[in-house]
Amino acid sequence: MADAERIQLAHGGGGQLTGELVRDVILPALGAGGSQAAEGLTDAAVLEVPPGRLAFTTDSYVVQPLEFPGGDIGKLAVCGTVNDLAVEGARPLALSLGLVVQEGLEIALLRRVLESAGRAAAEAGVAIATGDTKVVERTALDGMVMNTAGVGVVSEKARLGFDRIAAGDRVVLSGPPGEHGLAVMCRREGLSLATELLSDCAALHELTAGLIERLGGAVRFLRDPTRGGVAATLVETAEGAKRDVEIVEAAIPVNRTAKSAAEMLGLDLLTVANEGKLVAVVADDAAEDARALLAESPLAARAAVIGTVGETADVPCVEMETEIGGRRIVQMPYGEELPRIC
Amino acid sequence: MADAERIQLAHGGGGQLTGELVRDVILPALGAGGSQAAEGLTDAAVLEVPPGRLAFTTDSYVVQPLEFPGGDIGKLAVCGTVNDLAVEGARPLALSLGLVVQEGLEIALLRRVLESAGRAAAEAGVAIATGDTKVVERTALDGMVMNTAGVGVVSEKARLGFDRIAAGDRVVLSGPPGEHGLAVMCRREGLSLATELLSDCAALHELTAGLIERLGGAVRFLRDPTRGGVAATLVETAEGAKRDVEIVEAAIPVNRTAKSAAEMLGLDLLTVANEGKLVAVVADDAAEDARALLAESPLAARAAVIGTVGETADVPCVEMETEIGGRRIVQMPYGEELPRIC
Numbered sequence: 001m002a003d004a005e006r007i008q009l010a011h012g013g014g015g016q017l018t019g020e021l022v023r024d025v026i027l028p029a030l031g032a033g034g035s036q037a038a039e040g041l042t043d044a045a046v047l048e049v050p051p052g053r054l055a056f057t058t059d060s061y062v063v064q065p066l067e068f069p070g071g072d073i074g075k076l077a078v079c080g081t082v083n084d085l086a087v088e089g090a091r092p093l094a095l096s097l098g099l100v101v102q103e104g105l106e107i108a109l110l111r112r113v114l115e116s117a118g119r120a121a122a123e124a125g126v127a128i129a130t131g132d133t134k135v136v137e138r139t140a141l142d143g144m145v146m147n148t149a150g151v152g153v154v155s156e157k158a159r160l161g162f163d164r165i166a167a168g169d170r171v172v173l174s175g176p177p178g179e180h181g182l183a184v185m186c187r188r189e190g191l192s193l194a195t196e197l198l199s200d201c202a203a204l205h206e207l208t209a210g211l212i213e214r215l216g217g218a219v220r221f222l223r224d225p226t227r228g229g230v231a232a233t234l235v236e237t238a239e240g241a242k243r244d245v246e247i248v249e250a251a252i253p254v255n256r257t258a259k260s261a262a263e264m265l266g267l268d269l270l271t272v273a274n275e276g277k278l279v280a281v282v283a284d285d286a287a288e289d290a291r292a293l294l295a296e297s298p299l300a301a302r303a304a305v306i307g308t309v310g311e312t313a314d315v316p317c318v319e320m321e322t323e324i325g326g327r328r329i330v331q332m333p334y335g336e337e338l339p340r341i342c
Numbered sequence: 343m344a345d346a347e348r349i350q351l352a353h354g355g356g357g358q359l360t361g362e363l364v365r366d367v368i369l370p371a372l373g374a375g376g377s378q379a380a381e382g383l384t385d386a387a388v389l390e391v392p393p394g395r396l397a398f399t400t401d402s403y404v405v406q407p408l409e410f411p412g413g414d415i416g417k418l419a420v421c422g423t424v425n426d427l428a429v430e431g432a433r434p435l436a437l438s439l440g441l442v443v444q445e446g447l448e449i450a451l452l453r454r455v456l457e458s459a460g461r462a463a464a465e466a467g468v469a470i471a472t473g474d475t476k477v478v479e480r481t482a483l484d485g486m487v488m489n490t491a492g493v494g495v496v497s498e499k500a501r502l503g504f505d506r507i508a509a510g511d512r513v514v515l516s517g518p519p520g521e522h523g524l525a526v527m528c529r530r531e532g533l534s535l536a537t538e539l540l541s542d543c544a545a546l547h548e549l550t551a552g553l554i555e556r557l558g559g560a561v562r563f564l565r566d567p568t569r570g571g572v573a574a575t576l577v578e579t580a581e582g583a584k585r586d587v588e589i590v591e592a593a594i595p596v597n598r599t600a601k602s603a604a605e606m607l608g609l610d611l612l613t614v615a616n617e618g619k620l621v622a623v624v625a626d627d628a629a630e631d632a633r634a635l636l637a638e639s640p641l642a643a644r645a646a647v648i649g650t651v652g653e654t655a656d657v658p659c660v661e662m663e664t665e666i667g668g669r670r671i672v673q674m675p676y677g678e679e680l681p682r683i684c
Contacts, residue, residue: 010677014569014615017677043565044399044430046496051393057386058438058491059474062482088386096400098440098489132401136682140404142482147440149400149491154388223385227356273356335352335359340478 001025007105012135021133025107029114030097030121030128045129047094053154055090057081060147064340066113068187070179070198073146074117076275076342079203080226081148082124086205087222087278089158089212094129095121098147104138113144124203126150155209157216162240164220170287171237171247171307174207174278174300175200176255177230178262181272181341186261195257202276202299210293211280218286223279226342228333231270231318233279234307235332238316241281245318247307247330271333273341281309343367349447354477363475367449371456372439372463372470387471389436395496397432399423402489406682408455410529412521412540415488416459418617418684421545422568423490424466428547429564429620431500431554436471437463440489446480455486466545468492497551499558504582506562512629513579513589513649516549516620516642517542518597519572520604523614523683528603537599544618544641552635553622560628565621568684570675573612573660575621576649577674580658583623587660589649589672613675615683623651 001024011021061077071079078095085092097117101110121128179200186197204224211219221241225233230252238245254269262269276299282290287305294303318330343366353363403419413421420437427434439459443452463470521542528539546566553561563583567575572594580587596611604611618641624632629647636645660672 008677009681012569012681013675013677014574015613015675015677018569019674044397044426044432044492044494046430047396047398049391049394049396051391054389054391054396054493055386056389056436056438056493057472058440058489060440060442060476060487060489062442062476062478064482084386088388090386094398096398096491098400098402098491100402100404100442100487130399134402134404136404140406140484140682141487145402145442145483145487147400147402147489147491149438149440149489150386151396151398151493152386227354227360232356271357332361333355333357335350335355335357339351339354340476340482 001107005107007101007103007107007135009103009135009137012133025111026114029111030118050153055085055088055152055154057084058147058149059084060145061342062145062340063184063342065187066143068184068199069196070183071201072113072116073144074113075120076201077146077148078117078120079201079275081150082126082203082205083224085150085152086208087224088154089160090152090154091209092124092126092150092152092205094127094151096149097128097131099133100141100145101135102138102141102143103135105144124205155212158212159217160221162221165241165243165281165309167309167311168284169220169281169309170284170305171245172280172282172287172290173230173252173304173306174294175302176253176258177274177277178258178269178272179255180275181338182258182261184341185265185338191264193257193261197257197261200274200276204276204278207278207294207297207300211290214293215282215286215290218283219280221281225274225277225279227273229271229273230279231330232332234318234330237281238318242312242316244310244313244316245307246310248321249323251304251306253302253304270330275342343449347449349443349445349449349477351445351477351479354475367453368456371453372460387436389471392495397427397430397494397496399426400489400491401426402487403684404487404682405526405684407529408485410526410541411538412525413543414455414458415486416455417462418543419488419490420459420462421543421617423492424468424545424547425566427492427494428550429566430496431502432494432496433551434466434468434492434494434547436469436493438491439470439473441475442483442487443477444480444483444485445477447486466547497554500554501559502563504563507583507585507623507651509651509653510626511562511623511651512626512647513587514622514624514629514632515572515594515646515648516636517644518595518600519616519619520600520611520614521597522617523680524600524603526683527607527680533606535599535603539599539603542616542618546620549620549636549639549642553632556635557628557632560625561622563623567616567619567621569615571613571615572621573672574674576660576672579623580660584654584658586652586655586658587649588652590663591665593646593648595644595646612672617684
């Protein structure tokens, strides 16, 4: 099937053409990451699972454009679901991949994003074990929707949850916020910056596994701040723990290009989506170890302790000490500042 | 959130409005089936899993219209994924639910299809354990895409696979083919029939569990003949087993309304999608037991032995002895006879 060709409705019919698309395009593109998918892509995969707790998650990806600086929908769909498992303290075991493709989509583009998904899966050591492909009319969808679900084995050392968060715990952020959302927006709006801004899209399971392995129960809670950004994650953490949280603006690492882009677009960096950042709540006496451990990885070289958990509160609040010495409330974003960012 | 309201882009932003949609519409609508989702719908669920083999599957649903006689996209998304687990010999444990919704969709419609998904999950005894919701512009999608992934525990008694199929094995079909695809097409095309045709959309895990429990290794292979219909399933079975298969047209149960509809639309009943039928390959001496066991359920009251597995073949072929005594080749449908049928 030549790359110049385009997807036809009949590619989704479950017949010969579907079989050809799966055999000639999808499986070869997924490559190593999809090697276990050879039998499974139209049906269920059977996995050998050790006894214990299993994490199970799903996300659909609707990012526009499908390719952006630092990533694409395929890499995003793998990393995003790996990260949802990772923040539950789980080692990713297998992913599913559900494609809904618009009639007329270039097969070359489909191939590129699937190759990217396959590479990301291989790098993360996770199999794309089962899948499904549907095709809809060109008037019914622009581009592609990709859904991944994932299963992972929860570490026996993981003791994570809102109820584990205590007064005095520290909040660690693995790097500068906003890179993913702003990279996508700049590409979409055709904004050019002095320095190219890349999405931070990356799999975080090694970072989280390292934290849990080394610090055990001192790691209270992990979350990847995607839609709604660091602000939404902090507010959800405060509300979940029923505790105030205080952060210090001067401690938050900043990507200057992202900051310029946010200013141009009138956005708050803290509310912009990330796809390769981690918010960790850790015991006070383990906070510096957690920061240093994260900073050993290129994915989190600029990790910083940015805040502290406070006392219990009926109406929990996230407050920020600003760089000019004032204080402001960090709020849950209301709605959609950046549509179709992930 | 009143039913008269419509989905806004901001409902997908990950902020306050997303939280309200999940809390006020999605979780209440999923009801009993979604009760475990209260914490999980934005993140990963943690499941306790017994040791052994785990089945893992996914499907995306793009059916149009979203509601049709006998079902809707919610019921379909639950039953379809339950069935993909069931035919692997697995007891369904948990489902994920990924929604991609068009801006402007009526909240009342969203509520109805989610209530239907919740009822189907509760009836199947499976939890909707984790989920995700995205909203895209009204120009980017018509209606809704629903993705479910599922995990299930494979029965220790299940010995299923193409390699288990032997010469002389019999092919059992659980009921008349084509009801789902034709019910959807008749609704879509505005065709009215003397008798209303209902989709057969149903969860089959109790049928498959019963077969495996009672007949063990005499059950060689199970499949639910969805897209591409019974024809595609038989051809895949023949190709997978590398054996010829012969079926007898007179033995195939027929729904007269479906047959009339197929004739009006110029379709072959054997190539039309089913969503509540089972094709089982069983040992010859267990075939009548399998048929009788299936027929005890209202879901398979008209189960019939329709064919026989033949010798190994380099180019395996499915042949049908026709009602007028001729023979014809049953072929894999080429492409998309019925777009957006599931």
